[in-house]
Amino acid sequence: xxxxxxVSGLVAGYDRTVVVRxxxxxxxxxxxxxxxxxxxxxxxxxxxxVSGLIKPMSGTITLGDERIDGSSAESIAGKGVVHIxxxxxxxxxxxxxxxxxxxxxxxxxWRGRRETLRxxxxxxxxxxxxxxxxxxxLSGGERRLVGLGRGMMRPARVMLIDxxxxxxxxxxxxxxxxxxxxxxxxxxxxxxLVEENFTHIGGVAxxxxxxxxxxxxxxxxxxxxxNDRTVVETYLxxxxxxxx
Amino acid sequence: xxxIVAIIVNGLVYGSIYGLVAIGMTxxxxxxxxxxxxxxxxxxxxxxxxxxxxxxxxxxxxLALVLAFIVTFVVGTLTELVSVQPLIGRRGExxxxxxxxxxxxxxxxLLTNVALQHFGPFQKNVPPIVSGNLDxxxxxxxxxxxxxxxGVSVLLMGALGLFLARTRWGFAVRAVAQDLDAAxxxxxxxxxxxxxxxxxxxxxxxxxxxxxGALYFASPTAGDLPLLQALIVVVLGGLGSLTGTLYAxxxxxxxxxxxxxxxxxxxxxxxxxxxxxxxxxIRPYGLKGSPSEARL
Numbered sequence: 054x055x056x057x058x059x060v061s062g063l064v065a066g067y068d069r070t071v072v073v074r075x076x077x078x079x080x081x082x083x084x085x086x087x088x089x090x091x092x093x094x095x096x097x098x099x100x101x102x103v104s105g106l107i108k109p110m111s112g113t114i115t116l117g118d119e120r121i122d123g124s125s126a127e128s129i130a131g132k133g134v135v136h137i138x139x140x141x142x143x144x145x146x147x148x149x150x151x152x153x154x155x156x157x158x159x160x161x162x163w164r165g166r167r168e169t170l171r172x173x174x175x176x177x178x179x180x181x182x183x184x185x186x187x188x189x190x191l192s193g194g195e196r197r198l199v200g201l202g203r204g205m206m207r208p209a210r211v212m213l214i215d216x217x218x219x220x221x222x223x224x225x226x227x228x229x230x231x232x233x234x235x236x237x238x239x240x241x242x243x244x245x246l247v248e249e250n251f252t253h254i255g256g257v258a259x260x261x262x263x264x265x266x267x268x269x270x271x272x273x274x275x276x277x278x279x280n281d282r283t284v285v286e287t288y289l290x291x292x293x294x295x296x297x
Numbered sequence: 298x299x300x301i302v303a304i305i306v307n308g309l310v311y312g313s314i315y316g317l318v319a320i321g322m323t324x325x326x327x328x329x330x331x332x333x334x335x336x337x338x339x340x341x342x343x344x345x346x347x348x349x350x351x352x353x354x355x356x357x358x359x360l361a362l363v364l365a366f367i368v369t370f371v372v373g374t375l376t377e378l379v380s381v382q383p384l385i386g387r388r389g390e391x392x393x394x395x396x397x398x399x400x401x402x403x404x405x406x407l408l409t410n411v412a413l414q415h416f417g418p419f420q421k422n423v424p425p426i427v428s429g430n431l432d433x434x435x436x437x438x439x440x441x442x443x444x445x446x447x448g449v450s451v452l453l454m455g456a457l458g459l460f461l462a463r464t465r466w467g468f469a470v471r472a473v474a475q476d477l478d479a480a481x482x483x484x485x486x487x488x489x490x491x492x493x494x495x496x497x498x499x500x501x502x503x504x505x506x507x508x509x510g511a512l513y514f515a516s517p518t519a520g521d522l523p524l525l526q527a528l529i530v531v532v533l534g535g536l537g538s539l540t541g542t543l544y545a546x547x548x549x550x551x552x553x554x555x556x557x558x559x560x561x562x563x564x565x566x567x568x569x570x571x572x573x574x575x576x577x578x579i580r581p582y583g584l585k586g587s588p589s590e591a592r593l
Contacts, residue, residue, distance in 0.1 A: 068389065106478050130484035142479030144472050155472050159484040163465055203483075 056115070057082040057243035058103070058211045063112035063122075065095075065102040071110065072098040074267035078245075080211075080260075085237060085244040087254045087275075090264035096247040097139055099264070100213045103245070104136040105129040116211060131159050133210030135242070139219065141200040145189040149180060149199050152188050156206030166206070173202045176235055179228070194225025201232050209242040217246070218253050226253055233257055251279045302434040304554045310443045312550025313450035317505040318523050319530040319542050320454055321498030327537040328474045328494050330394055334402035335376050337524025338409055339369045339499040343506020344515035345412065348421040351511075358426040362449070365507045366500045373499020376404045377492040385491070405520070412517040420514035426507070446508040453501055454543065461539075470494055474537070502527075533573055535586020544584050549573075 056079040066072040073095040080086045090096055101107045103114055105126035114122040121129050130136075143152050153173060157166040174181035180202045183195060191199065197217060204212060217233060218226045230253055237244060237257065248254055254261070254275065261278050263271040271284060278284050318340060325333045343365040350361035380400035384393060425442035432438045461467040472480040473490060481487055502523075509523060530549055534541030552572055556565040577583070 104482050106482060125486075125488070126478075126481035127484050127486045130482055136482040138479060138482065142476050142482070144475040144479065146475055147468070147471060151468060151471075155468055155480070155483055158465065158469060158472075 055082060055117075056080060057084075057117060058245065059113075059115040060099070060103065061113045061115075063099065063102060063114065064110040065098050065107060065112075066110065067098075067107065072267055073102065076112070076264070076268045078262060078269055080243050080245060082243055083241055084259040085246060085257050086260045086262060087246045087248060087258040088262045088264050088269075089248055089250060089254070092249060094265055095267040096264055097215055100136060100215050100245065100247060103129075103211075104134050104213060106136070133208060134213065135204045135207065135209040135211070136213045137200050137204045137215060137217070139215040141196045143188040143191075143196055143199060143203075146187055148185050148187055149191070150184040152199055153180070153203050153206055156203035159207055162207035169206050173205050176205070176239070177202050177232060192225075194221050194228060197221060197225070197229050198232055201229065201236060205236055205240065209240050212236070212240070212242045212244045214244060214246040216248055218248060230256065251275070251285070255279070299435050299437055300558050303437045303558050304551065306433055306437060306439050306554075307557065308547065308551030308554035310439065310447045310550070311553050312547035313447035314505055314508060315526055315530050315550055316454055316543055316546035317450035318502050319527040319534070319546055320457065320539065321501040322527050322531045323534065323537060323539055323542040324457070324470075324498045325495055326531065327539070328470055329381065329397075329491055331381060331397035331401065332394070332528070332531075333376075333495065333498065334398060334524065335373075335380070335405040335408065336499065336502045336527060337520030338405040338412075339373060339502035339520065340506035340509060340523045341409065341412060341515075341517065341520035342369050342372060343503035344423060344510030344519045345416065345421070346503070347423045347507035347510040348515040351424045351426075352422060362426070362504050362507055365503045369503025369506070370496040370500040372408070373503075374492045374496035376401065376499065377495035380404045381495070382488070382491065405524070409517050409520070416515075416517065418517065420516045421510075423507070423510035423515050425511045442508070442511055446512075449504065449508070453504065457497075457501070458539070466490075466493075529573060533576060533583055535583030538583070538585040541583055541585025548584075 058080045060076060060078040063073055063076040064071060076095065076099060088096055102109045105121070105124055109122045112122065113120060116132055116134065121132065144155065153170060154166055157163050157169055162169070177198055179195060180198050183191060188196065188199065214233065217229050221229065234257060246254070246257065258275045261273060261275050262269045263278065263284065271278060318336065322333055322336050325331060346365040346368050347361055350356040350364055351358065380403065381397050384391065384396060425440065427441040427445050429441045430438045431441060431444060461471055469480065469485045469490060473485060473487060477487065510519065513519065530545045531542055533549065534545030549569065552569055553565055556568045560568065
């Protein structure tokens with residue numbers, strides 16, 4: 054199996070603060086890798102470096118067989134990396150439909166945008182019902198779904214999803230994860246999904262990686278890691294969510 | 298009645314040209330978060346293009362406007378590349394808004410001095426785009442030139458509105474204004490979008506400059522007053538708000554016309570600025586700006 058995305062020896066951060074240190078991660082084509090770790094240990098930073106929103110300080114990032122570290126965010130987007138950002142990254146004063154259309158900004162996707170839009174609406178009826186509302190008027194759960202819908206507006210080779218459950222009520226989290234499952238099934242994309250704990254990822258994770266202080270410290274299947282008491286207690290504090 | 302018609306007609310004409318010059322500034326502030334102080338020199342350049350095309354070469358007026366648009370688009374783009382682009386990567390380290398305020402101002406001063414060296418300090422007469430007068434109502438008349446100026450301004454502002462509301466690149470400009478990183482992650486080439494946006498804004502001011510040149514003169518400092526007026530309109534409207542800019546432009550235009558007709562020209566500026574002072578003290582974020590920040 055070839056890796057769709059390969060991160061090797063990545064060091065990244067902001068100004069002089071190093072957050073990600075010597076992180077290596079390889080994701081097989083079509084698989085979903087979930088990276089779990091406490092807040093502030095580099096999950097988001099890793100994703101930002103992959104999509105080119107911050108420049109890696111060192112290390113390599115390879116998409117298929119092409120190096121993308123050091124490329125600009127817009128060219129990485131053009132190569133098929135879709136990044137669904139933490140906090141949604143919606144354009145607050147644009148309507149839901151305009152937000153979705155921006156997802157098809159890359160010129161190869163723009164031509165077929167109407168067709169794609171219909172498909173996304175069919176998958177996410179809630180989003181369609183809000184199509185003419187400004188993004189700023191939506192609830193947190195709706196915003197998250199629009200963000201996912203926007204990610205479905207162009208073909209993804211690799212999709213990066215940053216803490217989709219963050220700050221949402223349990224019902225909304227269910228809806229978001231249902232949408233993610235749909236998105237995986239339809240796009241066949243390789244997914245890197247980041248979460249703080251095991252609670253919601255059982256249905257989507259092919260592989261789980263544990264990230265601590267900037268690098269991957271454990272890898273394994275969901276069952277393997279979520280049943281390992283030391284893992285759960287050391288890195289994630291409470292075990293109660295997982296065993297029930 | 299005559300007074301009212303005169304106030305409305307003149308107010309709308311003033312408002313349109315204020316709007317055209319100011320709307321570019323708003324566009325730039327909304328997307329790049331900079332107050333582009335080189336906009337005045339774009340008006341000045343537009344005036345000289347008008348003079349060159351109309352007075353010395355007898356070019357078709359429409360062509361002169363197009364020419365002014367193109368020339369100032371190019372100059373505006375270059376201005377961005379020289380005075381803004383090098384600083385974008387260092388947004389975090391510097392007070393971006395303040396530094397670009399000065400760097401664009403520096404470019405404006407340079408352009409003024411280039412004009413001074415090249416054309417000399419003397420004013421050049423720019424012929425009107427269309428000659429003749431239209432009698433609107435019992436002795437209230439308006440020149441066809443001013444009417445065209447208002448018409449073209451409204452047309453261009455409408456076109457800008459449509460561009461932003463309907464087109465792919467218009468979406469991109471708004472997206473960049475609202476969430477830069479999200480826009481980049483969707484594939485918007487910011488390093489090309491910024492210069493183009495500043496070019497577009499400059500081109501609007503350039504077209505305004507051709508009209509203003511014929512109303513006054515083409516001269517090296519012809520852009521100074523329009524710059525100041527645009528700045529006032531932009532701040533009054535609420536920084537970064539396009540609709541606010543339009544309201545403010547027509548409000549200032551109508552206030553100016555009212556003072557000129559009812560009170561006398563010498564009192565126009567004191568009254569106008571008192572009104573602006575009062576409005577801003579009551580609403581510091583302008584007519585349509587939000588207290589936090591306004592985005593396109």
